[in-house]
Amino acid sequence: xxxxxxxxxxxxxxxxxxxxxxxxxxxxxxxxxxxxxxxxxxxxxxxxxxxxxxxxxxxxxxxxxxxxxxxxxxxxxxxxxxxxxxxxxxxxxxxxxxxxxxxxxxxxxxxxxxxxxxxxxxxxxxxxxxxxxxxxxxxxxxxxxxxxxxxxxxxxxxxxxxxxxxxxxxxxxxxxxxxxxxxxxxxxxxxxxxxxxxxxxxxxx
Amino acid sequence: xxxxxxxxxxxxxxxxxxxxxxxxxxxxxxxxxxxxxxxxxxxxxxxxxxxxxxxxxxxxxxxxxxxxxxxxxxxxxxxxxxxxxxxxxxxxxxxxxxxxxxxxxxxxxxxxxxxxxxxxxxxxxxxxxxxxxxxxxxxxxxxxxxxxxxxxxxxxxxxxxxxxxxxxxxxxxxxxxxxxxxxxxxxxxxxxxxxxxxxxxxxxx
Numbered sequence: 001x002x003x004x005x006x007x008x009x010x011x012x013x014x015x016x017x018x019x020x021x022x023x024x025x026x027x028x029x030x031x032x033x034x035x036x037x038x039x040x041x042x043x044x045x046x047x048x049x050x051x052x053x054x055x056x057x058x059x060x061x062x063x064x065x066x067x068x069x070x071x072x073x074x075x076x077x078x079x080x081x082x083x084x085x086x087x088x089x090x091x092x093x094x095x096x097x098x099x100x101x102x103x104x105x106x107x108x109x110x111x112x113x114x115x116x117x118x119x120x121x122x123x124x125x126x127x128x129x130x131x132x133x134x135x136x137x138x139x140x141x142x143x144x145x146x147x148x149x150x151x152x153x154x155x156x157x158x159x160x161x162x163x164x165x166x167x168x169x170x171x172x173x174x175x176x177x178x179x180x181x182x183x184x185x186x187x188x189x190x191x192x193x194x195x196x197x198x199x200x201x202x203x204x205x
Numbered sequence: 206x207x208x209x210x211x212x213x214x215x216x217x218x219x220x221x222x223x224x225x226x227x228x229x230x231x232x233x234x235x236x237x238x239x240x241x242x243x244x245x246x247x248x249x250x251x252x253x254x255x256x257x258x259x260x261x262x263x264x265x266x267x268x269x270x271x272x273x274x275x276x277x278x279x280x281x282x283x284x285x286x287x288x289x290x291x292x293x294x295x296x297x298x299x300x301x302x303x304x305x306x307x308x309x310x311x312x313x314x315x316x317x318x319x320x321x322x323x324x325x326x327x328x329x330x331x332x333x334x335x336x337x338x339x340x341x342x343x344x345x346x347x348x349x350x351x352x353x354x355x356x357x358x359x360x361x362x363x364x365x366x367x368x369x370x371x372x373x374x375x376x377x378x379x380x381x382x383x384x385x386x387x388x389x390x391x392x393x394x395x396x397x398x399x400x401x402x403x404x405x406x407x408x409x410x
Contacts, residue, residue: 135381156385161386161394161397164373168372168376169373171372172369175336178365179361184362189362192366192405196370200397
């Protein structure tokens with residue numbers, strides 16, 4: 001065991017098993033930083049390894065290809081979003097719109113989470129592989145779980161149109177920063193948007 | 206006058222005034238192509254000039270900086286969108302939602318326009334200068350004209366939330382391509398979205 005020894009920068013041993021979870025976490029954190037700073041195209045496994053102070057082989061060992069590192073870093077950044085739909089949709093359907101809107105802005109108004117999520121959105125906009133990862137995670141883990149609870153013939157389309165309202169607000173408020181939306185009080189936005197989410201998810205045919 | 210002479214590639218005279226409108230249009234068309242293919246960051250005035258077969262000085266002469274070429278190419282691509290809000294909002298307010306949704310999908314379902322608009326959206330996502338140009342055009346020419354007709358205290362925020370619903374659909378349907386939204390019949394989407402636009406623009410406080 002070498003875990004108590006001082007770390008040699010750049011070349012930790014791959015067999016240093018006591019240190020493995022820490023190295024894995026460090027790689028993930030570095031990957032999130034790199035994808036956020038540079039976007040998907042300009043990020044390399046080598047650059048992630050350098051930022052995490054590990055050998056590139058260790059990145060491949062834990063995660064595989066760049067696309068797979070991206071997927072793992074998305075899953076990490078979206079953790080709270082991915083765990084939430086259950087609790088959001090499980091309550092009574094007649095205020096699901098407000099619960100979802102409130103939860104969504106809770107996440108986006110937190111600067112650290114916002115930065116990670118913006119990086120994902122930007123990457124998905126610019127790279128087909130990144131878009132594929134985003135699509136897969138959002139479709140299977142968020143939208144279908146919400147749609148599954150609705151028990152309506154066009155539940156998936158409804159869930160996606162509700163998501164579109166929120167995604168569009170992300171674009172105009174956090175990316176393009178159109179005023180007055182960019183500076184509006186989240187409560188004012190929630191007040192206007194909750195009924196829209198509600199109508200999409202549970203409104204009449 | 207040299208307009209009937211065979212064109213020498215790359216170095217047309219800047220004083221070739223009979224040819225000026227054609228050169229200007231060629232530069233704009235080349236700029237749209239370049240921004241669409243490469244994105245804002247990777248497009249250069251030199252590259253646009255080369256694609257248009259003119260001297261880079263002519264691009265500067267007609268348009269100024271790269272940012273200004275981008276603004277002119279956006280204004281061109283968004284021409285139909287920029288001319289429309291008047292006619293859309295001038296009709297009766299009680300079906301403004303459907304008119305706007307129908308007009309919006311009419312534009313986005315046309316492949317050539319869609320390509321140019323997607324290039325603008327991608328550039329605005331990735332570059333602060335491009336985002337600024339997009340913000341200025343959308344705010345002053347689209348949203349404020351719509352909001353000006355509404356005569357409500359929070360008209361601008363309402364117009365932006367309506368726009369957010371449409372922008373989000375652009376993202377999920379045309380960029381990320383989430384199913385079933387990506388393949389849904391436009392009429393089905395319009396049927397669900399028109400009431401949302403209507404509520405945002407003209408619904409109760």
